[in-house]
Amino acid sequence: MKLPRRFFQPLAIGAPEPLRALPVRLERMIHFIPPHLEKMRAKVPALLGEVDVVLGNLEDAIPADCKVEARRGFIRMASETEFGRTGLWIRMNALNSPWALDDLVEIVGAVGAKLDVVMVPKVEGAWDIHYVDQLLAQLEAKHGLSKPILIHAILETAEGVKNVDEIAAASPRMHGMSLGPADLAASRGMKTTRVGGGHPEYKVLSDPVPGYERRASQQDLWHYTVARMVDACQANGIKAFYGPFADFSDEAACEAQFRNAFLMGCAGAWTLHPSQIAIAKRVFVPDPAEMAFARRILAAMPDGTGAVMIDGKMQDDATWKQARVLVDLDDLVADRDGRPGASV
Numbered sequence: 001m002k003l004p005r006r007f008f009q010p011l012a013i014g015a016p017e018p019l020r021a022l023p024v025r026l027e028r029m030i031h032f033i034p035p036h037l038e039k040m041r042a043k044v045p046a047l048l049g050e051v052d053v054v055l056g057n058l059e060d061a062i063p064a065d066c067k068v069e070a071r072r073g074f075i076r077m078a079s080e081t082e083f084g085r086t087g088l089w090i091r092m093n094a095l096n097s098p099w100a101l102d103d104l105v106e107i108v109g110a111v112g113a114k115l116d117v118v119m120v121p122k123v124e125g126a127w128d129i130h131y132v133d134q135l136l137a138q139l140e141a142k143h144g145l146s147k148p149i150l151i152h153a154i155l156e157t158a159e160g161v162k163n164v165d166e167i168a169a170a171s172p173r174m175h176g177m178s179l180g181p182a183d184l185a186a187s188r189g190m191k192t193t194r195v196g197g198g199h200p201e202y203k204v205l206s207d208p209v210p211g212y213e214r215r216a217s218q219q220d221l222w223h224y225t226v227a228r229m230v231d232a233c234q235a236n237g238i239k240a241f242y243g244p245f246a247d248f249s250d251e252a253a254c255e256a257q258f259r260n261a262f263l264m265g266c267a268g269a270w271t272l273h274p275s276q277i278a279i280a281k282r283v284f285v286p287d288p289a290e291m292a293f294a295r296r297i298l299a300a301m302p303d304g305t306g307a308v309m310i311d312g313k314m315q316d317d318a319t320w321k322q323a324r325v326l327v328d329l330d331d332l333v334a335d336r337d338g339r340p341g342a343s344v
């Protein structure tokens with residue numbers, strides 16, 4: 001393992017210093033754009049006020065014969081657009097694919113100064129992050145970039161889940177991680193064609209009681225993985241995200257999936273369809289009643305120590321920290337939406 005004092009050294013002569021902490025940014029949704037389609041690129045300027053992150057997707061869902069066009073389309077879109085406070089990301093092709101190297105070389109060369117984050121699919125272990133880390137440092141140095149490009153891993157293989165802690169800690173370039181339920185289901189041999197959400201057959205039955213029908217309760221297929229991902233990310237000061245929800249016709253189920261992720265500690269989710277943007281905006285913000293209570297906790301404990309009772313519930317240093325999480329997030333949302341914050 002690398003010595004701690006070398007962890008924050010640039011990996012190439014002339015590359016920018018790695019960041020010590022993540023930039024504070026609201027990232028409720030990572031909105032996917034297929035950049036080979038001119039019609040979709042044309043919609044991007046109108047999306048900028050609507051979404052927190054625009055991601056040019058180069059990987060799955062882009063046909064093999066459109067990969068080069070998608071990369072060129074992304075470069076065109078990035079050059080022609082002023083993104084302001086909206087993040088600009090790519091999802092590159094997998095590291096073992098014929099397109100991965102050119103994705104990074106061409107995109108960083110052409111529009112690296114505008115690119116915030118590279119999402120790397122099918123990450124299996126820290127070695128994948130180390131490779132992209134080194135290559136990005138060389139490219140940043142070559143093109144004189146002053147701001148390091150961050151790395152976001154997709155957690156979507158059984159091996160990746162096994163190595164999730166090492167992936168999260170692999171580099172100061174790590175921005176965060178997203179759960180990829182489709183590839184992960186395939187990699188694990190799960191018996192489902194769904195992309196995220198529940199499955200009616202994944203359930204527990206209540207005990208048999210004579211004269212009563214047994215109740216079946218559907219369980220959350222993704223609970224274990226989201227929990228592991230959130231712990232790995234938060235322990236390393238990076239962010240966890242829920243990934244895709246593919247049934248665009250079932251907005252209620254999408255909202256439930258996003259909400260579970262939010263409550264468990266995720267910062268946002270992918271939006272693959274415009275209808276999911278509003279869902280992410282509803283979900284990835286503190287609940288107003290919870291916010292009002294959080295504000296009362298902070299007001300009652302100005303220095304964050306001691307114990308007080310509010311509505312019969314005991315508050316102490318730990319609940320003060322819980323309240324802080326909500327108020328800090330509300331401040332970020334308020335800032336992005338241009339309304340006064342709730343900060344205490």
Ligand code: GLV
Binds near residue numbers: 154195
């Ligand atoms: C996303 O990439 C997934 O495989 O679910």
Ligand code: MG
Binds near residue numbers: 183
């Ligand atoms: Mg995938």
